[in-house]
Amino acid sequence: MKIKVLHNNSARFEFIRRAAAEKNPAAEISGSVFAGGAMPAVINGSAPDVLIVDEATRGCLDAIESLSLVSPGIDIVLISADTSAEFLMHAMRSGVREVVPSNASHDALQAALTRLSQKRIKQTGSAAPEGKVFAFLSCKGGSGATFLAANFAYVLATEYGKRVALIDLNLQFGDAAMFVSESHPPSNLAELSQQIHRLDASLLAASMLEVAPNFFVLAAPDNPDHLTDVQREHIDTIVRLARLHYDFVVLDLPRSLNGVSLQVLDVADMIFPVMQLTLPFVRDGKRLLTIFRSLDYPRSKIKVIVNRYEKGGEFTLDDLEKAIDGRIAYVVPNSYRAAAASVNLGIPIAKANRNDPISKFLIEMGREFVPEETLAANGGWFSRIFSR
């Protein structure tokens, strides 16, 4: 969504921008100084969805009426010292949607903007399409959650042309970026949290490491001193913004559940707990699944992954399903050498070795989440995979 603010001074612009950005983190907000004159010329072809005019007076209303005739799709909000019934009537007749008093607080301004976006959603029938949020977490340290999250994200982007953001929420020991790249991330979650008041889509994009076309990683904080800069609300805002701009938002979560992880697990479309087929993993996996049940997550939201699977172990897949009283969604083969080489070099496994069983598994898993039309448009995943 594009929001344009016409104002007379930068402090007012900042006040309005902040209120609007908090409600619409995905919005592109720009400001121009407005000293009267013909409104369409001021808008200058930039076609915003919402126009906010600060310090609006009766003198503006003619220009606003002309603008709303030329561009009826723009929602116009006036901030005005004049709140007389006569001014309000005139403003509404000129095509204005909301008039907010000049002395309105931050909250009152936000409330007006919320009413406006609710009206827009009603009119257009829906909000902007949102990307899917996938949360990976290990049931016990070393299950392979980070490895699978990072490599699955890579495959969704490179095999299926989806825009994917991987966000490393292991605040203390996050290393997801290093699993898929040797480059140093331009920024990280802590630095982004410090600038949360100016967060928008371009700041988010600039903070991420571009690993491949369409694949971006927001790295974990690189310095433990900055952990406290990352608050729950920041993560919530970042994930909400990311899902508006990426087809898939893949989250690598820390092992221990805390307030932050529970909050993102609530909003996730799917949760992938990663375990292995040995008793300590199974024990911890069972505990984790019990927690999910107590949180009333639907079973369809939880997709258990058994990683590093090898036939002939003491504990079978059936045993595991009985133990967890649930289904296993995915079984990832063990491929120690290829996985270790990929991790050590910081090269995604599907790039280093497309024919490795793990790569083949990830490519097939990704296919489930990509609509058939996209596959057909790409010439068919099957032919693409096997023609290389």
Ligand SMILES: Nc1ncnc2c1ncn2[C@@H]1O[C@H](COP(=O)(O)OP(=O)(O)OP(=O)(O)O)[C@@H](O)[C@H]1O
């Ligand atoms: N399918 C696999 N086959 C062989 N090795 C694997 C496989 N999956 C992951 N690994 C190896 O397991 C190691 C540990 O994985 P990873 O760091 O992703 O675990 P984690 O669950 O994120 O652990 P932590 O809880 O410490 O964050 C990786 O370095 C990788 O080499």
Ligand SMILES: [Mg+2]
């Ligand atoms: Mg990890």
